[in-house]
Amino acid sequence: MTIALLVTALLMGFFGSPHCLGMCGGLVTAFGLSMKDVSPAKRRALVATYHLGRLTSYALLGLIAGLIGITVLKPLMMGNSTPRILLGLVLVFVGVTMLGAPFLTKLERFGMRFWQYLSPLRQKVFPLNTFPRALTAGLLWGFLPCGLVYGALLIAVVAHNPLSGAALMFVFGLGTIPMLVATHETVGWLRDKIGRFRLRQLNGAVMVISGLAVAVVPMVMANMHSGHGEMNHGSHAAMMSDMDSHDMSQMNHDMDMTTDMGHNMQDMDNHMDHSMHDMSDESMDMSHNEHTEMMEHAQ
Template sequence: MLTSALVLGLLGSLHCLGMCGPIAFMLPLDHENVAKKTVQLSIYHAGRLLAYGIIGILFGFLGKGLSLFGMQQKLSIGIGVLMILLVLIPSKYLNGHKILTPIYSILGKVKSKLGGELKKKTPDAFLTIGFLNGFLPCGLVYMALLGAIALGGPLQGGLYMVLFGLGTVPLMSLVVYSKGMFSNSIKFKIQKLIPVFVVLIGILFIVRGLGLGIPYVSPKPMSTGSVTATIECHQP
């Protein structure tokens, strides 16, 4: 399951370029010094991974809370179904709801703070830019968060999101060094693969929740009634 996070990040990198690419291009990097530029870019990515990890931990606690009520399998199936539905339902039906107004207000403040940090060149500025970048709205991040919830634990959720973030690093770094390296046709083909892979991840979560007895993929649920302990007391 953790591998799916890394692959989702890798395949979704082109989608990330559309959302976070402009920020990456605007980074106040030292283009004259390759070594310094690499360090600055690494700090930026570290900020993104830190944000993803924190978000993953928080949503992992949510998953853990649900699993404590014996809903681990149902949760996995529900997350899988939700992933598939979010791919199939047109985005126009999901946007513009009033319930999202407070979120948009917070995001406006994040973007304002991000704009100020982009004018600086200090190491902490690159970390802050990456950290704030991790909280910007992104459909692919939302999909990864569903996976973090389904794993049912804060550490697992945090690790899932960090692996997702690591998957986006190679391409996000490559475009900074080689602008315009991908043709529109290649981008379009990879973009078409993203929904397919999200559906496959959704199916994987559903299979996991069914408890089919497949090792590492769909293990059978543990039955508390099947474990008994016998204590024998011997009188001296």
Template sequence: MIEALIFGFVGSFHCIGMCGPIALSLPVKNDLLINRVVSVLIYNLGRVISYSLIGLLFGLLGLGFKLAGFQQSLSIALGILILMIAIFPYFSKFRLNTSYILFKPIGLIKNAIAKLFSKPQLSSLFSIGLLNGLLPCGFVYLGIIWTTSLGSAYQGALFMVFFGLGTIPAMLGVGLMGNIIDLKLRNKIKRAIPAFMLLMGCLLIIRGLNLGIPYLSPHLETRSETIAPTECH
């Protein structure tokens, strides 16, 4: 799951814009460094658990495609989808505003988070992390796409766990020391994100081509292999 860690680490620089203000405002105790570290880790644990549940759900969805014998086609289709997401903004002024589409549920989540900020307890920090993991995030969406292609609830959950762990260094730094990441560095990383998405899309397409290359394009079950014929004697 090295790719999930790298994916999460790269994505964390992009997600600081949304999650950073929450991490900076966490109701943590300022008296001892150890208290702050534990508090921020509890918050991040909540995020990782939310990601794992999302991975489990979409891993199950991918499993359905796999059992139906469509895992290979699904991987190619998802790879093309990522390429389109990466390239489309350069050819159109249109932007898909998922925040508007999910306005009501997002509002409910944000209101619940706001109420928890008035309770400086570890359970509140954990709950804030759980809810924060449900907020819209472009990199989480990309993780969901990859997770769906895996065709396994277990692997989906594991992928998103490692994705979440990859985001912790940056989020931990923000939670403990404020916005320590230079804006110029963040902008450089953001400009590199489309290239990262293109690579990710190409990898999914290559994976779906069923070339039999270990790790890069492993053998995927076809429909005939998934549903083996029974013999009557």
């Protein structure tokens, strides 16, 4: 898991928080009314406590999502580019969802059934005047059905391990805190700025582009590298062929020169043998003449 993925989860939580406020606004209001009789200092501590419970639930869900991913998807992720492609497709899907596509609305409806099932337990945590109650309320709050949370969980599923999934979901929850703890005036200002500059849509577009880059760019680069390697191999083969032809020509030339030298050496040997034979014949003639002269002189 990279830092870029953590930043993506953080920005996803922050720019999607107006949606979270719409879903969780009533719950936050109910929590606030149940703490009206506590001191301001304790109120702030209780608010921090139930947000800690909510982030703990997100981290637990991310851990489970990571476990599902590593057990179900692991056979498909051995020695290939499937994890990268799957992560890119999930980022594209979540980005399109942030742009407004209602892909996760049915999943929200399914989650609402589970939320209604928890209703008796939710009633027992009120009023939120103690830290155990605030923590329990936060833990339950983490299971509130939300399409944005489900989108973050999809990213956690394709994370490399359960701890990465838990970290992603925890950071995602951190991104939602500013909107949920702000005062009424600050909430209005944040919602106005995010809506005016379409920051949620901008973040969704960035996620779509990032997902396409993660899934597609490495494959394009690999194909380009493969083509370049084949070209280099062809050029190398042609060069070796040229070198082989040149070497063969040079070898033939050297062999011709060696043959010529052999012939020249043979001619020189024959010439020397012939000269030595002529000199031997002349010497024998001279010796015969001198012997004849000596015999005649003796008589």
